[in-house]
Amino acid sequence: MSLRHAILVTLDERPGTGYEISQRFDAGLGHFWQASHQQVYLELKRLSAAGHIHGRTVAQDNRPDKRVYRISAEGRRELRAWLAQPARRQPTRNGLLVKLFAAHLLDVDELIDECREHEAHHTRLLAHYRDIEHSVFAYPETLNFRDRCRYLTLRRGIGNEESTLAWYKEVLATLLAAQTEPA
Amino acid sequence: MSLRHAILVTLDERPGTGYEISQRFDAGLGHFWQASHQQVYLELKRLSAAGHIHGRTVAQDNRPDKRVYRISAEGRRELRAWLAQPARRQPTRNGLLVKLFAAHLLDVDELIDECREHEAHHTRLLAHYRDIEHSVFAYPETLNFRDRCRYLTLRRGIGNEESTLAWYKEVLATLLAAQTEPA
DNA sequence: CAGGACATGTAACAGGTTACATGATTAT
DNA sequence: ATAATCATGTAACCTGTTACATGTCCTG
Numbered sequence A, B: 001m002s003l004r005h006a007i008l009v010t011l012d013e014r015p016g017t018g019y020e021i022s023q024r025f026d027a028g029l030g031h032f033w034q035a036s037h038q039q040v041y042l043e044l045k046r047l048s049a050a051g052h053i054h055g056r057t058v059a060q061d062n063r064p065d066k067r068v069y070r071i072s073a074e075g076r077r078e079l080r081a082w083l084a085q086p087a088r089r090q091p092t093r094n095g096l097l098v099k100l101f102a103a104h105l106l107d108v109d110e111l112i113d114e115c116r117e118h119e120a121h122h123t124r125l126l127a128h129y130r131d132i133e134h135s136v137f138a139y140p141e142t143l144n145f146r147d148r149c150r151y152l153t154l155r156r157g158i159g160n161e162e163s164t165l166a167w168y169k170e171v172l173a174t175l176l177a178a179q180t181e182p183a
Numbered sequence C: 001c002a003g004g005a006c007a008t009g010t011a012a013c014a015g016g017t018t019a020c021a022t023g024a025t026t027a028t
Numbered sequence D: 001a002t003a004a005t006c007a008t009g010t011a012a013c014c015t016g017t018t019a020c021a022t023g024t025c026c027t028g
Helices: A003-013 A018-027 A037-049 A073-084 A095-101 A108-136 A145-180 B003-013 B018-027 B037-049 B073-084 B095-101 B108-136 B145-180
Strands: A053-058 A066-071 B053-058 B066-071
Touching: A003 A018, A003 A037, A003 A053, A003 A066, A003 A073, A003 B095, A018 A037, A018 A066, A037 A053, A037 A066, A066 A073, A095 A108, A095 B003, A095 B145, A108 A145, A145 B095, A145 B145, B003 B018, B003 B037, B003 B053, B003 B066, B003 B073, B018 B037, B018 B066, B037 B053, B037 B066, B066 B073, B095 B108, B108 B145
Parallel strands: none
Antiparallel strands: A053 A066, B053 B066
């Protein structure tokens, strides 16, 4: 009940094709609501059938035809209605924590490798977010309301990665200690 | 592909009924892998059909019959195989961040209320985790490897709630400022 | 007598993933 | 040649949510 709305949010900003919307998700929105292109195309069909968006086929030179969608008045109404409702929090699911619950069955060396990979991934992500922060949001005080809110979404990403990394440090310390002095 | 494994993890620890497993999830595992009783019963059937667990019906006085499941050798093998694979990270999905992306369509007052509720919720959760930390894990150095790993799962919860709360503080500061001095 | 704990389920549906499928153009 | 980018989809499947269903015993 919500990729639908994420798509409306992005189409409210400006029209786009399925392909391009997928890319927008990969770049921005996708940090907190990712979507495969298949799912995007599917939802575009549904939104179109429901009259929330309208599609127009555009022929191109040297390129496949594309279908540009824009939000309709009805779609904007639907979007506002959704925005007015409290967002329901998604259940967190974390497979690594489940694994830690069965630590006695784990191979510590493998787990250490796995954690180091996760750590590296999150380090990259954090660096990426910080880059955006410095280049796009260098002067937060000067931003208008809308952009200040976007900045907040980035801040969430940064805070999240920081706390995740701090945790991995704790985990690795524990695992390395267990490795050198096995009980 | 993983409530299945979470159930194996908990049944590896000790046998239990569907009802009781649901409760274990509500108390512990459920903080990072929650499950409805319906889903638990369903997965128990599947695991049983696959031979990963065995169920035994037990008659009780003054209580409905119950079905106690225990993990089989095959189930333990399956569990080990799963543990040896890298845990795939779940996509994060956060509706509130999607909403913030469409901030210009939002009613700031309502959003403030919503954020305050989230904040209160996370404050309660954090307090709950800290209680557990002080009562169950008062002396982390004395723990064996398995319990030290469990402690890490709790630490993740605490770190996560702390960073979430810090973020809500930031959000509310931004929203309150926007409320008093609207552009 | 009402409500909660104990105990187990079915059925319909929603949402998302993975695999498969196609085909042109452009850059290396 | 090979891969990447542009562009759009179908079909099977998996996982999980919501609604509905049933019945006993114990506690306040």
